[in-house]
Amino acid sequence: MEKTAYTIEMQLQKVRQKLNAEKIKLWLPPYTTAENNQGNIPQTLCEEYSKDLQIPAFEIREMLEHLRQHALQKLSEREQFQKTGKATLKIKASGQRENKEKITVTETVEIQLTCTGHNLRQILSERLGLPEHHLKIICHGHVISMNKQLQEQNVKHGSQMMCLCLSVSEAEAARKEDEVLQMMNTRQAAELLSNKVGKDDYDVNIQIADQSGRPLQLPPEEKKALTLAMTLHEKGRVALKKKEITKALLLLLEADKEFRKCGANILNAVDNYAVLCLDIVWCYLCLQNVEELPDADQRLRSSEECFIRSYGANLERVAAVKGESGTQLALYMKLHLLQGIVAFHHHRIAEAHSLLRKAEEELNRLKVDENKLSQVMMMGFDEREGRLGLRATNGDVTKAIQHIIEKRKEKEEIEKKVKEERRMKKIQKDLGETASGKRVNVSLYENLVSMGYGKGAAAAALRQTDNDLNQALEVLQLHPELLHLPDPEKKSISITDDMIAQVVAMGFDPVMASRALQLFSGNVQKALEELIQKGGLLPSSSEESSSSSSGSSPESEAGPSHRTSEEERRTIEDLVSDLPKDEEDYLDLTLQEEAQYLEEYLAKVNSVMSNS
Numbered sequence: 001m002e003k004t005a006y007t008i009e010m011q012l013q014k015v016r017q018k019l020n021a022e023k024i025k026l027w028l029p030p031y032t033t034a035e036n037n038q039g040n041i042p043q044t045l046c047e048e049y050s051k052d053l054q055i056p057a058f059e060i061r062e063m064l065e066h067l068r069q070h071a072l073q074k075l076s077e078r079e080q081f082q083k084t085g086k087a088t089l090k091i092k093a094s095g096q097r098e099n100k101e102k103i104t105v106t107e108t109v110e111i112q113l114t115c116t117g118h119n120l121r122q123i124l125s126e127r128l129g130l131p132e133h134h135l136k137i138i139c140h141g142h143v144i145s146m147n148k149q150l151q152e153q154n155v156k157h158g159s160q161m162m163c164l165c166l167s168v169s170e171a172e173a174a175r176k177e178d179e180v181l182q183m184m185n186t187r188q189a190a191e192l193l194s195n196k197v198g199k200d201d202y203d204v205n206i207q208i209a210d211q212s213g214r215p216l217q218l219p220p221e222e223k224k225a226l227t228l229a230m231t232l233h234e235k236g237r238v239a240l241k242k243k244e245i246t247k248a249l250l251l252l253l254e255a256d257k258e259f260r261k262c263g264a265n266i267l268n269a270v271d272n273y274a275v276l277c278l279d280i281v282w283c284y285l286c287l288q289n290v291e292e293l294p295d296a297d298q299r300l301r302s303s304e305e306c307f308i309r310s311y312g313a314n315l316e317r318v319a320a321v322k323g324e325s326g327t328q329l330a331l332y333m334k335l336h337l338l339q340g341i342v343a344f345h346h347h348r349i350a351e352a353h354s355l356l357r358k359a360e361e362e363l364n365r366l367k368v369d370e371n372k373l374s375q376v377m378m379m380g381f382d383e384r385e386g387r388l389g390l391r392a393t394n395g396d397v398t399k400a401i402q403h404i405i406e407k408r409k410e411k412e413e414i415e416k417k418v419k420e421e422r423r424m425k426k427i428q429k430d431l432g433e434t435a436s437g438k439r440v441n442v443s444l445y446e447n448l449v450s451m452g453y454g455k456g457a458a459a460a461a462l463r464q465t466d467n468d469l470n471q472a473l474e475v476l477q478l479h480p481e482l483l484h485l486p487d488p489e490k491k492s493i494s495i496t497d498d499m500i501a502q503v504v505a506m507g508f509d510p511v512m513a514s515r516a517l518q519l520f521s522g523n524v525q526k527a528l529e530e531l532i533q534k535g536g537l538l539p540s541s542s543e544e545s546s547s548s549s550s551g552s553s554p555e556s557e558a559g560p561s562h563r564t565s566e567e568e569r570r571t572i573e574d575l576v577s578d579l580p581k582d583e584e585d586y587l588d589l590t591l592q593e594e595a596q597y598l599e600e601y602l603a604k605v606n607s608v609m610s611n612s
Contacts, residue, residue: 006604010349010608011063012063012067013347015067024045025071026041026068026071027071027072030042031064031068032068032072037072039069045064046058046060046061074158077158078157085112085113086112087110087113087155087156087158087159088108088109088110088157088158089108089109089110089158089159089161090106090108090158091106091107091109091161091162092104092107092161092162092163092289093106093163094164094165094288095166096165098167098168103128104288109123109124109127111150113149113151113156114149114150115150116147116148116150117145117146117148117153120137120144121144128163128165134168135164135165136246136250137161137162137164138161139153141280141299142253143253143254162287162289164287166246222262222263225258225262229255229256229258229272229276230255232255232258233251233259233272233275233276233279235251236255236279239251240279240282240283245286245287246287249284249287252283256280259272259276267306271307271311273302273306274302274307274331275303277300277302278299278300278303278331278338281300281338285597296338304339307335330391332362333359333363333594334359336356336359337355337363340352340354340355340358341356341601343355344601344604344605349605349608352605353605353606353609356601356605357602360598360602363595363598365394366391366591368386368387368391369390369395372390372395372397373387373390376397379401385404386404388404389407427445428440428442431445431459431462431488432459432463434464434466435466436466438467440462440467444462444467444469448469448473453483454484455488456482456484456485457476457484459488461473461482494522495514495517499517499524500514503516503517503528503531508536512531512537512538513527513531516530516538
């Protein structure tokens with residue numbers, strides 16, 4: 001029977017382990033001559049290894065010679081690196097050309113580590129015959145920056161790397177994502193994205209909460225990094241579902257970069273980073289690079305540690321917190337599947353067999369009966385809700401329906417609570433601070449308003465009395481002039497194109513029309529009256545606050561900053577436009593691909609075990 005490449009590699013691994021155990025160095029005498037590096041493998045050694053490893057002696061000789069030549073090559077490369085500073089890098093390229101031809105090739109590149117990522121990409125571009133901007137290089141789980149030196153990016157002599165060869169459409173998509181990520185580096189864009197978590201005027205569902213659903217209170221910088229990381233992660237998962245694997249991996253690695261800016265205490269409170277590591281290794285598998293990257297093993301260890309910390313080794317913690325553990329079981333199944341595949345590629349066959357069998361058992365528990373799913377959907381629930389509900393209740397239709405109803409109620413309560421917190425924060429911001437620098441107490445403010453006092457009067461009284469309700473009541477009685485103060489709460493008015501068109505139709509400039517409408521909260525009649533009185537020219541808010549010596553015209557003040565803000569807003573809204581609306585979307589795995597990989601690798605493991 002002809003041996004497979006995997007069987008040959010396993011036998012090589014056994015020979016290599018035996019050489020290491022016996023401390024035999026094939027690149028030194030007597031196995032290699034000092035004069036011309038010729039091989040001199042003793043026949044007695046071949047026969048001894050043949051007997052111990054149950055491999056024919058002539059094959060043992062071929063393997064020993066292969067390992068000897070490989071060792072000499074590594075030694076030569078190391079000596080060259082020490083003399084010239086040129087490092088040898090092994091880079092596996094995968095992807096496809098414009099004619100859909102698949103690319104799977106390993107390139108050996110010699111390069112100074114003081115060279116930039118761009119220099120390395122130029123070499124690969126020439127070797128592969130692909131445009132530079134179609135290549136993305138990855139090392140140790142990070143996308144190589146084009147502008148930094150390789151040595152600054154943890155690239156070392158002997159590093160194994162991956163090169164993603166993007167198709168035309170993928171390259172264009174990656175270019176657009178790069179532009180978005182550059183936008184994210186600006187203060188305004190990052191703050192805008194971060195603030196989406198706490199504002200009502202954005203339909204973005206990025207909830208930062210612990211395993212029990214309680215919102216986490218985070219420092220501003222960590223909140224910003226975590227929000228950006230979660231958004232990029234979800235964007236990557238969207239690409240994964242569309243089978244856009246290269247695009248997904250690039251987004252997931254960017255998310256990884258942002259997650260690493262968060263403190264360990266934050267990452268320990270949520271399972272997002274563990275799920276991200278799973279998704280990255282899944283991309284490696286889809287790109288057939290699991291065996292190439294030690295990064296996969298490390299990421300799976302991180303995932304396992306986080307899941308055990310969050311859910312317990314047997315999901316006992318999540319069962320205690322949420323009353324069920326079926327949905328999270330899907331994550332454990334995927335973890336054990338990937339661990340089994342990585343173990344197989346590292347020739348740990350017994351371990352691979354155990355992990356894959358565990359994944360098989362979990363997969364069987366997660367399978368959903370199609371008839372039961374149809375019954376649940378007939379009650380008005382969607383497929384995702386039905387699948388998660390049946391998994392959570394071990395296939396009990398009645399309990400699944402009750403589970404879904406309870407989940408919906410929980411979600412409504414959380415959304416109601418979050419909305420109320422946002423409303424309170426917005427009002428508090430509008431009310432200003434007391435004399436001692438404290439925020440005005442919103443509950444006391446609303447208490448005074450419910451008594452019949454005007455909002456402006458209530459806010460002013462509390463500011464003067466440092467949030468003392470009794471003193472505030474006295475102030476209101478002694479100072480009736482406060483009763484006429486305007487409402488401090490800022491109302492968000494949307495100025496529509498139709499409003500602007502009405503004002504422009506009367507002969508006014510569109511920029512001036514927009515300013516006037518903003519000034520009068522969208523009241524077209526008052527905006528027209530103001531423009532007529534001011535001769536059609538209104539200063540911008542920045543001009544009103546600046547000195548009269550400024551020589552800027554209204555047009556020059558109005559345009560750039562406004563356009564930049566709108567551009568960033570549109571860019572970020574485009575970034576999050578296709579994100580899932582449900583926070584448990586990441587648990588809704590159909591498991592079809594997982595089942596296919598499980599079947600494939602169980603067959604491989606069983607074949608190796610039967611032949612050993």
